[in-house]
Amino acid sequence: xxxxxxxxxxxxxxxxxxxxxxxxxxxxxxxxxxxxxxxxxxxxxxxxxxxxxxxxxxxxxxxxxxxxxxxxxxxxxxxxxxxxxxxxxxxxxxxxxxxxxxxxxxxxxxxxxxxxxxxxxxxxxxxxxxxxxxxxxxxxxxxxxxxxxxxxxxxxxxxxxxxxxxxxxxxxxxxxxxxxxxxxxxxxxxxxxxxxxxxxxxxxxxxxxxxxxxxxxxxxxxxxxxxxxxxxxxxxxxxxxxxxxxxxxxxxxxxxxxxxxxxxxxxxxxxxxxxxxxxxxxxxxxxxxxxxxxxxxxxxxxxxxxxxxxxxxxxxxxxxxxxxxxxxxxxxx
Amino acid sequence: xxxxxxxxxxxxxxxxxxxxxxxxxxxxxxxxxxxxxxxxxxxxxxxxxxxxxxxxxxxxxxxxxxxxxxxxxxxxxxxxxxxxxxxxxxxxxxxxxxxxxxxxxxxxxxxxxxxxxxxxxxxxxxxxxxxxxxxxxxxxxxxxxxxxxxxxxxxxxxxxxxxxxxxxxxxxxxxxxxxxxxxxxxxxxxxxxxxxxxxxxxxxxxxxxxxxxxxxxxxxxxxxxxxxxxxxxxxxxxxxxxxxxxxxxxxxxxxxxxxxxxxxxxxxxxxxxxxxxxxxxxxxxxxxxxxxxxxxxxxxxxxxxxxxxxxxxxxxxxxxxxxxxxxxxxxxxxxxxxxxxxxxxxxxxxxxxxxxxxxxxxxxxxxxxxxxxxxxxxxxxxxxxxxxxxxxxxxxxxxxxxxxxxxxxxxxxxxxxxxxxxxxxxxxxxxxxxxxxxxxxxxxxxxxxxxxxxxxxxxxxxxxxxxxxxxxxxxxxxxxxxxxxxxxxxxxxxxxxxxxxxxxxxxxxxxxxxxxxxxxxxxxxxxxxxxxxxxxxxxxxxxxxxxxxxxxxxxxxxxxxxxxxxxxxxxxxxxxxxxxxxxxxxxxxxxx
Numbered sequence: 001x002x003x004x005x006x007x008x009x010x011x012x013x014x015x016x017x018x019x020x021x022x023x024x025x026x027x028x029x030x031x032x033x034x035x036x037x038x039x040x041x042x043x044x045x046x047x048x049x050x051x052x053x054x055x056x057x058x059x060x061x062x063x064x065x066x067x068x069x070x071x072x073x074x075x076x077x078x079x080x081x082x083x084x085x086x087x088x089x090x091x092x093x094x095x096x097x098x099x100x101x102x103x104x105x106x107x108x109x110x111x112x113x114x115x116x117x118x119x120x121x122x123x124x125x126x127x128x129x130x131x132x133x134x135x136x137x138x139x140x141x142x143x144x145x146x147x148x149x150x151x152x153x154x155x156x157x158x159x160x161x162x163x164x165x166x167x168x169x170x171x172x173x174x175x176x177x178x179x180x181x182x183x184x185x186x187x188x189x190x191x192x193x194x195x196x197x198x199x200x201x202x203x204x205x206x207x208x209x210x211x212x213x214x215x216x217x218x219x220x221x222x223x224x225x226x227x228x229x230x231x232x233x234x235x236x237x238x239x240x241x242x243x244x245x246x247x248x249x250x251x252x253x254x255x256x257x258x259x260x261x262x263x264x265x266x267x268x269x270x271x272x273x274x275x276x277x278x279x280x281x282x283x284x285x286x287x288x289x290x291x292x293x294x295x296x297x298x299x300x301x302x303x304x305x306x307x308x309x310x311x312x313x314x315x316x317x318x319x320x321x322x323x324x325x326x327x328x329x330x331x332x333x
Numbered sequence: 334x335x336x337x338x339x340x341x342x343x344x345x346x347x348x349x350x351x352x353x354x355x356x357x358x359x360x361x362x363x364x365x366x367x368x369x370x371x372x373x374x375x376x377x378x379x380x381x382x383x384x385x386x387x388x389x390x391x392x393x394x395x396x397x398x399x400x401x402x403x404x405x406x407x408x409x410x411x412x413x414x415x416x417x418x419x420x421x422x423x424x425x426x427x428x429x430x431x432x433x434x435x436x437x438x439x440x441x442x443x444x445x446x447x448x449x450x451x452x453x454x455x456x457x458x459x460x461x462x463x464x465x466x467x468x469x470x471x472x473x474x475x476x477x478x479x480x481x482x483x484x485x486x487x488x489x490x491x492x493x494x495x496x497x498x499x500x501x502x503x504x505x506x507x508x509x510x511x512x513x514x515x516x517x518x519x520x521x522x523x524x525x526x527x528x529x530x531x532x533x534x535x536x537x538x539x540x541x542x543x544x545x546x547x548x549x550x551x552x553x554x555x556x557x558x559x560x561x562x563x564x565x566x567x568x569x570x571x572x573x574x575x576x577x578x579x580x581x582x583x584x585x586x587x588x589x590x591x592x593x594x595x596x597x598x599x600x601x602x603x604x605x606x607x608x609x610x611x612x613x614x615x616x617x618x619x620x621x622x623x624x625x626x627x628x629x630x631x632x633x634x635x636x637x638x639x640x641x642x643x644x645x646x647x648x649x650x651x652x653x654x655x656x657x658x659x660x661x662x663x664x665x666x667x668x669x670x671x672x673x674x675x676x677x678x679x680x681x682x683x684x685x686x687x688x689x690x691x692x693x694x695x696x697x698x699x700x701x702x703x704x705x706x707x708x709x710x711x712x713x714x715x716x717x718x719x720x721x722x723x724x725x726x727x728x729x730x731x732x733x734x735x736x737x738x739x740x741x742x743x744x745x746x747x748x749x750x751x752x753x754x755x756x757x758x759x760x761x762x763x764x765x766x767x768x769x770x771x772x773x774x775x776x777x778x779x780x781x782x783x784x785x786x787x788x789x790x791x792x793x794x795x796x797x798x799x800x801x802x803x804x805x806x807x808x809x810x811x812x813x814x815x816x817x818x819x820x821x822x823x824x825x826x827x828x829x830x831x832x833x834x835x836x837x838x839x840x841x842x843x844x845x846x847x848x849x850x851x852x853x854x855x856x857x858x859x860x861x862x863x864x865x866x867x868x869x870x871x872x873x874x875x876x877x878x879x880x881x882x883x884x885x886x887x888x889x890x891x892x893x894x895x896x897x898x899x900x901x902x903x904x905x906x907x908x909x910x911x912x913x914x915x916x917x918x919x920x921x922x923x924x925x
Contacts, residue, residue, distance in 0.1 A: 142485050142551060155483065159448045166450070198451050280546075287547060298550035301484040304447075306425065323418060327425035 002141030033225030057278020346623030358608030381577035530597025801839030827858035
């Protein structure tokens with residue numbers, strides 16, 4: 001009996017005790033370790049190649065907020081879906097991939113995302129949408145109520161027209177080519193028309209419904225037009241370079257729907273800057289990833305900037321006063 | 334129960350290891366928490382003061398700008414178009430939602446907004462606060478914060494009275510709607526610590542500025558706590574929070590800085606976690622060491638206790654196997670040598686007892702053999718003496734005188750007596766040597782036979798026999814018969830002088846716990862003096878003279894020897910002339 005006990009002391013004791021101590025130390029160490037970071041997949045849907053800057057701004061904003069591409073965020077984007085008929089299948093594809101969030105750029109893209117995500121809880125962040133309430137995307141700007149929220153603009157369209165007239169005070173008749181099937185364009189046109197009346201200028205509207213008609217619109221700018229005013233219009237935007245070239249050749253001042261087109265040669269713009277609105281949208285996406293519901297995240301209004309392109313002014317023989325330059329936020333020299 | 338030593342030692346060991354550590358840990362954690370909370374609070378206060386300064390500076394700057402423009406409006410060489418231009422320049426900064434110039438009647442002269450520079454649809458503001466208050470007081474007016482209907486962004490109106498430089502009278506008011514959103518950017522540009530957030534709450538408890546626009550846009554409300562410290566924050570979680578109540582021109586801005594407790598007190602929490610971990614690790618180590626140490630102490634004690642139990646139970650071959658050099662080792666060695674001594678002592682005692690017993694047995698046998706031989710060998714010469722004495726008596730009939738005949742008669746008588754004595758001694762001797770064959774014996778039968786043998790002696794006597802019920806016993810029938818023969822013949826003999834003799838035979842009530850039965854023979858004879866009781870059962874011991882009662886003095890000795898050989902005992906009670914009672918015990922016959 002005594003021998004047994006002595007044998008137990010030597011063999012039984014030390015090893016289990018040591019093993020327990022090691023196991024517990026490991027457990028404690030494990031407690032201090034940070035759990036593996038969550039990764040997110042963001043699907044992007046866009047119809048205007050010119051608006052890709054928005055995605056760049058979004059990514060920049062996300063990076064600032066700690067959501068870094070290829071580290072903890074993967075973006076699914078195959079470039080702008082120029083063919084509007086394919087929008088729904090692209091949106092459906094994103095939903096089937098079970099993305100964590102959809103970033104939709106433009107109103108048609110957001111509407112496609114809305115249709116595809118119906119019945120799912122995949123959040124959608126749009127940037128920009130002119131009138132999210134009118135387009136049926138949200139209940140109200142303050143309480144979107146569904147799975148969609150984002151950044152809006154559009155209220156600035158009147159001021160944009162004012163800015164064009166301010167830069168070129170001699171303008172009397174303005175050519176406005178637009179697609180009557182584009183919700184954003186329609187809304188912008190309404191605002192611009194009101195302002196035109198106040199400014200006592202005439203809008204020469206021209207409907208385009210397909211690429212051929214756009215080409216036709218470029219080739220047949222009315223003789224009496226003093227300027228061209230582009231609405232936020234996906235269809236028209238696809239041929240923006242051609243329009244810019246035609247306008248310069250015709251020595252016509254132009255106003256584009258966003259700041260980026262000014263960099264491309266449009267004379268003036270007053271509106272959102274894609275990078276900054278993309279960043280604004282990134283803040284919303286980050287909040288959703290942190291647990292906020294899109295229904296509770298108010299739609300934000302994009303910040304607006306006034307821009308003027310001095311090179312274009314020179315090309316069309318226009319003299320820009322210092323007063324204008326003082327008021328411009330962005331000057332392309 | 335024996336384990337209690339181990340438990341107590343373990344508890345003491347662990348307690349000694351953990352107690353101080355725990356105490357230090359608690360003090361450290363408590364102090365750490367207090368210090369950390371103070372530091373976190375200090376950090377929040379620094380942030381709120383900085384923001385308060387910047388917010389105040391922001392409004393002061395706006396005011397200065399507006400004053401400057403207001404004065405510019407007074408420049409006589411400026412026409413309205415140039416005034417308009419100045420306002421347009423001002424609004425292009427995006428700080429103002431709208432700018433309005435009112436005349437001394439409260440009528441809008443110019444009204445431009447961020448989204449439209451067209452000064453159309455001018456109206457009268459003669460009743461509005463932004464006209465009445467600065468106009469009547471001559472002071473700058475700040476409206477309460479309100480939210481834009483479309484964008485939900487917070488705005489405040491600043492109205493600055495414009496003085497006619499010549500008359501000193503107020504001849505106009507410059508009204509500016511200020512976008513509080515610019516303060517969001519100011520807050521967003523702050524470098525904040527992990528888990529920290531800064532926001533501004535107006536007098537109505539509405540959040541008007543936050544680095545996260547959604548918080549403001551959704552109209553979040555926050556009830557300011559009474560005092561700084563650990564409070565419920567904007568998200569309803571526990572935070573370290575500080576509030577700086579900034580007043581600027583009657584406008585109240587409550588700048589709140591909060592930091593999640595988990596972040597703010599992270600170092601203190603880490604201390605606690607580390608302390609707890611250390612305590613746990615120490616607990617394990619102390620338990621392990623304590624366990625081993627306690628085992629080293631308790632194990633030998635237990636082994637010793639077990640050995641002691643075995644030894645006390647009689648197993649003297651057990652040894653405590655402890656080789657340690659400490660006190661326990663000494664104790665074990667002492668215990669072992671004690672056991673060895675005890676063992677030696679006991680075995681030597683046993684040996685002595687065995688030797689003595691063997692010696693006694695040998696001498697007993699010798700004695701018995703001697704007694705037998707003597708008795709046996711004496712019979713032959715005695716028979717010769719008796720025979721020749723008898724022959725001599727027959728042959729000398731009429732030849733011998735009366736004296737010689739008397740002598741010869743005495744010889745014959747003595748030889749007869751000696752013969753009886755030798756017979757009795759042989760019986761006694763045989764009783765001691767005979768092999769016992771015990772079996773169930775019915776006493777009535779034996780007693781009946783013995784009485785039959787005693788019949789000649791009863792002749793001419795009047796004896797009343799009382800024989801009670803007697804249980805069967807376990808005994809050798811031949812030896813037992815001798816017992817009854819001796820006792821009953823004694824009873825008959827010692828009642829000879831009684832006119833009415835009475836002899837009682839019986840058994841005492843049976844003791845259920847005992848396996849023995851007590852039998853007795855009681856008579857009303859001469860009895861005996863109790864002081865000689867011890868002599869009754871000795872060989873050749875007689876309490877009465879030969880002349881009174883013949884006998885050899887061997888009978889009761891024989892009785893005792895037989896009863897004792899049966900594992901029983903024998904004793905007697907009596908008084909002179911009041912009879913005697915002889916008791917003896919025998920093993921009860923087992924139930925069949």
